[in-house]
Amino acid sequence: xxxxxxxxxxxxxxxxxxxxxxxxxxxxxxxxxxxxxxxxxxxxxxxxxxxxxxxxxxxxxxxxxxxxxxxxxxxxxxxxxxxxxxxxxxxxxxxxxxxxxxxxxxxxxxxxxxxxxxxxxxxxxxxxxxxxxxxxxxxxxxxxxxxxxxxxxxxxxxxxxxxxxxxxxxxxxxxxxxxxxxxxxxxxxxxxxxxxxxxxxxxxxxxxxxxxxxxxxxxxxxxxxxxxxxxxxxxxxxxxxxxxxxxxxxxxxxxxxxxxxxxxxxxxxxxxxxxxxxxxxxxxxxxxxxxx
Amino acid sequence: xxxxxxxxxxxxxxxxxxxxxxxxxxxxxxxxxxxxxxxxxxxxxxxxxxxxxxxxxxxxxxxxxxxxxxxxxxxxxxxxxxxxxxxxxxxxxxxxxxxxxxxxxxxxxxxxxxxxxxxxxxxxxxxxxxxxxxxxxxxxxxxxxxxxxxxxxxxxxxxxxxxxxxxxxxxxxxxxxxxxxxxxxxxxxxxxxxxxxxxxxxxxxxxxxxxxxxxxxxxxxxxxxxxxxxxxxxxxxxxxxxxxxxxxxxxxxxxxxxxxxxxxxxxxxxxxxxxxxxxxxxxxxxxxxxxxxxxxxxxxxxxxxxxxxxxxxxxxxxxxxxxxxxxxxxxxxxxxxxxxxxxxxxx
Numbered sequence: 001x002x003x004x005x006x007x008x009x010x011x012x013x014x015x016x017x018x019x020x021x022x023x024x025x026x027x028x029x030x031x032x033x034x035x036x037x038x039x040x041x042x043x044x045x046x047x048x049x050x051x052x053x054x055x056x057x058x059x060x061x062x063x064x065x066x067x068x069x070x071x072x073x074x075x076x077x078x079x080x081x082x083x084x085x086x087x088x089x090x091x092x093x094x095x096x097x098x099x100x101x102x103x104x105x106x107x108x109x110x111x112x113x114x115x116x117x118x119x120x121x122x123x124x125x126x127x128x129x130x131x132x133x134x135x136x137x138x139x140x141x142x143x144x145x146x147x148x149x150x151x152x153x154x155x156x157x158x159x160x161x162x163x164x165x166x167x168x169x170x171x172x173x174x175x176x177x178x179x180x181x182x183x184x185x186x187x188x189x190x191x192x193x194x195x196x197x198x199x200x201x202x203x204x205x206x207x208x209x210x211x212x213x214x215x216x217x218x219x220x221x222x223x224x225x226x227x228x229x230x231x232x233x234x235x236x237x238x239x240x241x242x243x244x245x246x247x248x249x250x251x252x253x254x255x256x257x258x259x260x261x262x263x264x265x266x267x268x269x270x271x272x273x274x275x276x277x278x279x280x281x282x283x284x285x286x287x288x289x290x291x292x
Numbered sequence: 293x294x295x296x297x298x299x300x301x302x303x304x305x306x307x308x309x310x311x312x313x314x315x316x317x318x319x320x321x322x323x324x325x326x327x328x329x330x331x332x333x334x335x336x337x338x339x340x341x342x343x344x345x346x347x348x349x350x351x352x353x354x355x356x357x358x359x360x361x362x363x364x365x366x367x368x369x370x371x372x373x374x375x376x377x378x379x380x381x382x383x384x385x386x387x388x389x390x391x392x393x394x395x396x397x398x399x400x401x402x403x404x405x406x407x408x409x410x411x412x413x414x415x416x417x418x419x420x421x422x423x424x425x426x427x428x429x430x431x432x433x434x435x436x437x438x439x440x441x442x443x444x445x446x447x448x449x450x451x452x453x454x455x456x457x458x459x460x461x462x463x464x465x466x467x468x469x470x471x472x473x474x475x476x477x478x479x480x481x482x483x484x485x486x487x488x489x490x491x492x493x494x495x496x497x498x499x500x501x502x503x504x505x506x507x508x509x510x511x512x513x514x515x516x517x518x519x520x521x522x523x524x525x526x527x528x529x530x531x532x533x534x535x536x537x538x539x540x541x542x543x544x545x546x547x548x549x550x551x552x553x554x555x556x557x558x559x560x561x562x563x564x565x566x567x568x569x570x571x572x573x574x575x576x577x578x579x580x581x582x583x584x585x586x587x588x589x590x591x592x593x594x595x596x597x598x599x600x601x602x603x604x605x606x607x608x609x610x611x612x613x614x615x616x617x618x619x620x621x622x623x624x625x626x627x628x629x630x631x632x633x634x635x636x637x638x639x
Contacts, residue, residue, distance in 0.1 A: 055638045116505075122512045138452070140514070141500045224458030224501030225494065227638050235637060239355045239460065240630045 029247035047248030056232070060252070063229040066143070067212035070150040071158075074207045075200070077151065078158035082199075083192075085159075086166035097163065100156050112149055112220050119145050119221070145221040150211050157206035165199025166192070197271045205264055209257060229253055319344045321562055324360070324367040326549070327352055327504060329420070331582035334575045338566060346566075352503060353459060361385070361554070368557040369566060374548045375461075377416050378409035378620035386415045387553040393564035396572045399589045403611075404548055409620065416550035417567050418588035420580070422522035422609055423546050424462055425539045427529070432516040441540035442470035445517070446489075451497050455510070455518035458501035460633040463490055465545045465618055466519060475545060475618045478625050487632040494639050501637075510535065523585030525606035530584070537606040543614025550588075 030048075032041040051057070085096045103111060118124045119139040126136040139145055169192065177187040215230030227235075229249065236246030319342075323335075327350040335346050349367070351357040354376040361367065372380065380386050391397060394417060404418045426444070432453075437444050445454060445466065456463060465475045467486035477483060493499060500515070510518050510528045513535075520528070525537045551567045553560060569575060576589030580596050586609055587593050601607040621629065 053635075055635055059638045116509070120509060120512065121514050220505065224503070225456075225499065225637070225639075232634075232638060235634065238359055239353055240634060241355060241359060242630065 026247045026250055029244050030251045031248075033244050047245050048252070050245060051249055051252060056249075059227055059232050060229050060256070062227075063212045064256075066146065066150070066218075066228065067208050070147055070154065070211040071204055071208045073147060073151050074155050074158040075204065078155055078203065079162055079200070082159045082162035082166060085163055093163075093167070097160070100159055103152075104156055108153055109216065109220075111153060112217055115145070115149050115152065115221060116140065119148070140221065141223040141226070143222075146218050146226065149217040149221040150214060153217060154207045154211055157210075158203040161202035161206065162196055162199040165196045165202075169195045194271070198268060201264055201268045201271075205261065208260070212257070213253060319559060319562060320347060321345070321369065321559065321566055322347045322349070322367045323566070324349050324351060324357060324365075324370045326350065326371060329371065329549075329583055329585075330570075331575075331578040334570065334578050337575075338569050341569075342562070342565060344562060366556045367554055368559065368563050370552055370554060371419055371549050372552065374407060374409050374550070374617060375620040377550060377552055380552060381410060381415050382620070385555050387555055387557055387560055387563075388414050389417055389553065389567070390560065390564050393561070394568045394571070396568050396589075399573055399576070399591050400571065401588050401590050401593070404588055407548065407617070409617075416552050417571060418548055418550045419570070420523065420583065420585035420587060421546065421548040422586055422606075423539055423544050423615070424457070424465065424519065424521055425525060425537055425544060425606065426517055427510060427520045427525045427535055427537055427606075428517045429513055429515075429534050430536050431534050438538050438540075441542045442466050445470070445499070445519070446493050446497060448496060450516050452499075453516045454497065454499050455506045455515055455520075456493075456499045456501050457519040457521075458503050460629055461618055462519065462545070463633065463636065464629055467493075469540065469542050469544060472542065475616055476621075478622075480628070483628055483632065487636065490632075490636045491639060494636065521585075522606045522609070523583055526584035526601060526604050529604050529606060530601065537604075539610055541614070543612065543616065544610070545618045546609055546611050546615050547617065549585075 028041075031043060031045070033044045033046060034041065081100075085093055085100075088096060116123075120126070121136060121138065121140065123140070125139065129136055173191050173195070174187055177191050178184075182190065212228075213230045215228065215234050218226045218228050219231055233246050233249050233253070236242050236249065240246075321344055323346055325348065329350075330348075332348075335348055338344070339346050351360065354372050357370060357372060358376060358379070361370070377386075391413070397417075400418060404421055405413050410416055426438075428438070433450070437447055437449065440447065444450070445456070456466070464483075464486055467489040468475045468477060468482065471482070471485055471489060473479075473482045473486070502509075504524075506518055506520070507524050507527060509515070510520075511531045513532065520537075522537070525535075529535045529537060551570065553563045553567075557563050570579070571589055573589060573591045576587045576592035577595055580587035580589075580592055581600055584601075584607070586607055587596070597607055
């Protein structure tokens with residue numbers, strides 16, 4: 001394989017051009033402002049101090065709050081589903097996982113549009129409410145609509161990693177736990193949940209990151225007045241045309257995200273260690289065996 | 293088996309690239325237009341008649357068109373509004389129109405030609421034009437409330453039940469006109485007052501901001517009132533009989549969208565042919581019926597207003613003494629509006 005290693009070079013070059021250079025451009029824009037001529041730029045920190053306005057900071061916190069809520073709901077809904085799927089026969093599992101992924105084959109915009117027609121005042125749900133004699137409820141353009149849309153779109157990313165970690169689990173551990181007299185609930189929390197934690201953390205990362213930077217779903221289901229950090233950045237770039245301020249906000253968001261990723265990474269490391277320590281060499285042996 | 297699949301895949305890819313080559317011999321025209329702003333069949337007819345390929349792209353605001361253009365995208369023809377045309381002229385991004393090739397010019401409405409941003413019509417050919425008004429649901433809105441003009445948008449009877457237009461210019465236009473100022477003001481105090489109007493409206497009325505997504509929702513009577521462009525209003529009113537259109541007496545914005553040819557355009561002859569084709573009587577009628585905006589072609593406009601859009605008052609333009617064109621803003625003024633608008637949106 002060694003002789004093929006050079007073949008990677010063009011790929012690396014490509015990767016550098018298409019991902020690293022744009023990121024460097026964002027950093028460059030964030031720390032500069034337009035000079036008097038089009039080609040002159042001057043260094044400034046003003047873009048960052050501008051963001052310190054309480055109104056703008058509140059946008060960032062609103063996004064974090066919504067991201068946390070979405071992730072929480074995804075976890076509460078996703079874990080039981082993943083658990084139940086993992087309990088099924090292998091063939092049934094394949095079909096169920098396929099069913100979970102099928103919606104992601106359809107474009108996100110289409111799926112979100114369909115939610116508009118479900119949630120709107122004269123939409124499907126309200127028609128149903130009226131049919132059974134209830135008052136219609138205003139759902140579109142509320143937090144509820146935005147969270148529904150986000151959970152619906154990101155749920156597969158929570159279910160899939162949890163399901164993977166549950167099915168890769170060594171079933172003999174469950175038998176051992178029951179042999180030693182643990183109740184099913186104890187077994188679940190001491191063995192199953194613990195061993196699926198890495199999947200849970202992956203799921204949390206995969207859901208949380210896109211949900212704090214989402215802008216299409218909140219725009220469509222929350223209305224244009226529903227401002228999250230993603231919408232804010234989009235607005236700066238597309239309609240206002242202030243790329244410098246937009247880049248600075250993107251950079252602030254990126255720093256936040258990297259910080260959160262580091263936290264999750266540390267949490268993951270600690271859970272892995274603590275599981276191994278608590279269960280002693282016995283588990284590590286079992287693990288090692290599996291690797292082989 | 294795997295090998296077979298990979299052979300098939302390679303073959304398929306090769307075929308796809310060959311197909312790509314086949315169509316390259318035709319001349320190509322890149323047109324950048326507003327979303328839902330043309331009858332697509334007219335474009336197909338043009339392709340057939342001139343044996344060319346039209347690459348047709350859409351945008352949702354003048355600003356996003358400008359951003360894409362500045363981002364290095366190359367287009368031959370664009371259809372911006374008058375203030376953006378003025379900006380493009382000032383920044384030397386346009387090619388002059390060759391009026392000798394625009395043989396259909398006699399049908400053009402002379403009222404919209406020779407505007408102050410381009411007195412000699414050197415750079416633009418008018419396409420559609422109209423106003424910004426309020427579309428309201430006659431079953432829910434009391435006609436007497438509309439006497440308040442733009443202030444009806446702050447009538448708490450309709451709290452949570454109205455759409456604002458999600459754009460810096462249109463929002464400030466509404467606020468400035470409601471306060472009785474000119475939308476072209478450069479007075480700091482007036483601009484700040486308009487900002488406060490918008491903020492207080494957000495707080496007391498809980499409006500929903502939207503652009504083209506509103507059109508379908510208003511057809512379904514989602515809310516009682518919406519700030520709308522006249523052509524979108526025509527579209528809604530021709531599908532929902534409960535809807536009516538109202539232009540406040542305090543005055544509103546009137547605007548013109550027109551064809552311009554970019555400086556990068558390599559085939560200006562073809563570009564002129566395209567513009568000329570689009571404003572012919574027959575094609576103007578097809579476009580205006582599809583889109584709902586008032587066309588610059590007088591024959592087509594007459595035909596449409598007497599038949600399909602008979603009785604729909606939004607199919608017109610009001611250029612009264614209190615109505616204004618929201619003109620191009622100098623960068624310092626524009627920046628003030630932008631900063632305020634960013635804050636309005638972030639509330």
